[in-house]
Amino acid sequence: MFSKVLIANRGEIALRILRACKELGIQTVAVHSTADSNAMHVRLADESVCIGPPPAKDSYLNIPAIMAACEITGADAVHPGYGFLSENARFARILEEHKVTFIGPSSHHIEIMGDKITAKQTAKELGIPVVPGSEGEIKTPEEAIALARGMGYPVIVKATAGGGGRGMKVARDDEEMRIALFTARTEAKAAFGNDSVYIEKYLQKPRHIEVQLMGDGKGNAVHLGTRDCSLQRRHQKVLEEAPAPTVPMDQQLRIGEVCAAAMRKLKYSGAGTIEFLYEDGEFYFIEMNTRVQVEHPVTERITGVDIVYEQIRVASGETLSIKQENVNFYGHAIEVRINAEDPQTFAPSPGKITFYHPAGGVGVRVDSAVYQGYSIPPYYDSLIGKLIVYGRTREECLQRLRRAVDEFVVDGIKTTLPLFQRLIKEPDVIAGNYDIHWLEKFLAANKA
Known part of the structure; x- marks a missing residue:
């Protein structure tokens, strides 16, 4: 150790x-x-x-x-x-060269999964279902238009590097394709220093489902079930839950085993998450994140596995302490991301927290590093905390979440807590009847 x-x-x-x-x-x-x-x-x-x-x-x-x-x-x-x-990958490689252990996968695995084209090709070779799209980088508008016509519009242009919604543009016809290609490339170059893009079929009403994985680099790997991260704004997740509420459990276990088997073949080490779009009963690979996810606590809550603890153990050379047959799923967990933002405009709201009272009680966990009197700096991501709630059923979990959100107080700055007070009363959210576009439409229809 x-x-x-x-x-x-x-x-x-x-x-x-x-x-x-x-x-x-x-x-x-x-x-x-x-x-x-x-x-x-x-x-x-x-x-x-x-x-x-x-x-x-x-x-x-x-x-x-x-x-x-x-x-x-x-x-x-x-x-x-x-x-x-x-x-x-460069940072991981430098650490390796200086005999300092990077608590994560090898630089090689970060590299192949960090480039979305290579990741998609690798996923395909490993038997993971992928979204129809270009085989590699798209370089000209003519090439893009020909491919889009062949697949059928709409399509989405995506940067091969980076994430967070930057360098992603939807095109519904030839004219939009020319604009989308130029805009995605420009954004990608500015954000990631790489203007390489590719094209995928744009699914109309997909859900965002991901599979949590752990490997030890020795050929052992397990999946820890699914999460649904479909409530998003500008491709940024807002609320996550585990397990995915609308995917049949036998299908969840099947895709989980496909992903775990792929990680065994790769001899992957550490935590990783494979993200999918899910529509009409089919999974389509989007990308793999070779790190711990913001939303990892919901998986920890329903499995009892400490993902960060396990990351550290396997990075030190130990084998996985868990086997697939010992991974069990209990109840339901939901996480909401509390950001220092205006809940209407989403403008950042840095400043001093004058009063702070996190929610508590049975089934409630708060992951936050803020405290009363702390000043939120304006330089970084606006996430100030995560409220994670557990229930024996999804209904109990939602009921507990309503109570916890009402109990949570952060004064002195604006936060997204009022947004969640609204969201968890919405019939579609209560029923789990939403896709990755639902929140954007809800916000547009409910502007103050």
Whole structure:
């Protein structure tokens, strides 16, 4: 087992990792920007190192500064969390070269799954169902139009690198295709430094279903069931639940085993998530995330598996502590992402938290790194906490979620809590009758 882990992240995920390390008896190092000097994970870590000014490019994305922090503290492993450098193959490779363990998959696996074209080809070879689309990069409007006509409109143009909804544009005819190709390329170049794009069939009313996986790099891998992440705004998830409520359990287990078998073939190590679009009873591969997901707590709640704990164990060279036959699913869990945003306009709302009272009680978990008096900096993602609620049934879970959302108080800034108060009373949400476009339509129809 490691003696000291450097946590190359911030916010709630940094605190989540820190707690797992402490339970394993591992010393922790928090790296932070000057804007995060008073962050909770910095206060609780055994050691802390300031790695730069507030902009992420000068701190949390500053590989030389993080490597220097490893050197001066003697950290023998780095946990990247999610975002920032968590799926940066170059960072993983540099750590490997300096004999520091990257708590995640190999740089090779990050590389092949990080490029969406290569990932799709790999998925196909491993027997995972994929969305019809281009075999590789699309370079000209003429090529794009010919392919789209062959598949039938609508189609979606996607950047091969990155994520978060950037570099993604829908086209419904030839004229829109020319515009979508140009716009997606421009966005991708600005966001990821790579203007390579590809095309997929655009499904009309799909749900976003994902499968949580764990492997140990020795040929052992298990799936931990499904999550439904269909409630999204601008391709950003807002609410997630496990298991996926509208997919028959036998189908969930079948796709889970397909994914786990693929990970065994790859000898994949660590946590990973394969994301699908699901429509008319069929799964279509979108991408694989080679890291822990924001929404991992709902899976932990219904399986009893500590995903971060398991990540650390297998990165240290141990075999998986769980076997597929021992993975059981109990009840239902829902997570809502509490962001420091205006619930109507979604404009960021940084500032000082003047009063903070998280929800509690039976079946309630809060993953957050904020506290009363803490000032939310304006430089980073607006996520300030995750409310995770469990029930024996989905109905009980929703009932408990209504109570927990009403009980949760964050004053001094605006948050998305009022949005969830509205959403969990909606008949479609209660019935689970929504797709990836539902929330955008709901917001458009309910503008104040």
